[in-house]
Amino acid sequence: MTLEHHQFTGKTTNLPFLLSKPKRYAAEENWPLILFLHGMGERGTDLNLIKHYGIPKAAADDQYFSFVTVSPQCPHDSYWTEETDTLRELIAQCILALKVDPARIYVTGLSMGGAGTWKLAIEHPELFAAAAPVCGKSFPEKAERLAGLPVWAFHGDTDDINPVSCSTSMIQAMVEAGIEAKLTIYPDTGHDAWTETYQNQKLYSWFLENRRELATFKR
Numbered sequence: 001m002t003l004e005h006h007q008f009t010g011k012t013t014n015l016p017f018l019l020s021k022p023k024r025y026a027a028e029e030n031w032p033l034i035l036f037l038h039g040m041g042e043r044g045t046d047l048n049l050i051k052h053y054g055i056p057k058a059a060a061d062d063q064y065f066s067f068v069t070v071s072p073q074c075p076h077d078s079y080w081t082e083e084t085d086t087l088r089e090l091i092a093q094c095i096l097a098l099k100v101d102p103a104r105i106y107v108t109g110l111s112m113g114g115a116g117t118w119k120l121a122i123e124h125p126e127l128f129a130a131a132a133p134v135c136g137k138s139f140p141e142k143a144e145r146l147a148g149l150p151v152w153a154f155h156g157d158t159d160d161i162n163p164v165s166c167s168t169s170m171i172q173a174m175v176e177a178g179i180e181a182k183l184t185i186y187p188d189t190g191h192d193a194w195t196e197t198y199q200n201q202k203l204y205s206w207f208l209e210n211r212r213e214l215a216t217f218k219r
Contacts, residue, residue: 001059005047008072008093010086016047017072017090020059021098025068030101032129032208033094035087036071037080037109037116044076054110054134058198067204068100080109080116084123087116091127103212108132110194111162118170125149130210132203135162135193138170144177150210152182154197156189 004019022031036055050056050071059065072090074080080087095102107128109117114136121131122145130150151174155167167183174181186193197203 001061001063001065003051003056003060008086008090010089013075013078013083013086015072015074015083015086015090016045017070018047018050018056019071020056020065020069022066022068023063025099029099030104031068031099032066032104032106033068033070033098033100034207035091035105035107036069037087037107037113037120038071038073039109039111039113040079043074043078045073047073049073054113054194054198055108067106067207068094068098070094074112074116080113081119083116084120087120088124088127101211104129104208104210106130106132106207106210108134109136110134110197111136111191114162121146121149121151129212130207132197132207133167134197135159135167135191137162137166140169140173143170143173143179146174146181147177147179150180150206152184152203152206154184154186154193156186156191156193158189159191159193161191 001020008015038050042049056071059069114133117133118138122142132152134154153167155164157164171181171183
């Protein structure tokens with residue numbers, strides 16, 4: 001699948017991004033969309049840096065990948081947790097410009113992007129049908145904000161960058177708040193929890209099992 005280079009101009013931040021479309025994009029009216037947030041090492045303005053991991057790699061390797069994918073690049077002096085308003089603007093633009101189903105928008109990311117996934121889902125849960133944070137720092141004190149949003153988190157048990165407690169504490173806080181969530185912990189795995197996660201077809205099937213009853217996004 002081809003990864004197209006695009007540029008998004010937001011109110012405060014401009015984001016280059018990779019876009020991929022399903023093979024039969026022109027034949028259908030609405031497609032599910034995955035927003036992917038990369039890790040810290042891929043910040044900057046060279047989109048080639050983010051082609052080799054996560055959703056961009058999965059989409060490029062699979063000609064039958066059944067999602068529109070949007071993979072923005074974070075500025076070199078910023079973090080995804082600081083760009084949630086711009087990411088919301090980007091999603092709004094995608095809904096307007098692309099043939100996507102607002103009831104089937106998913107967010108996932110790794111490391112810094114995992115933290116961004118948690119933060120974006122907490123601040124704008126109404127945008128998403130499901131969220132899949134991978135080995136990212138989390139915000140247990142705000143877990144109740146995720147009520148009603150399906151979450152599946154992933155982490156390596158020997159991660160020495162973002163300890164596995166980042167995910168376990170968040171999932172525990174969600175459960176204590178009466179919110180169901182899934183957590184996969186990879187044994188004998190360090191920070192790279194993303195390779196196995198994004199190669200797992202069950203993740204994509206799980207995304208498609210979830211959709212919002214009503215797309216509450218306001219254009």
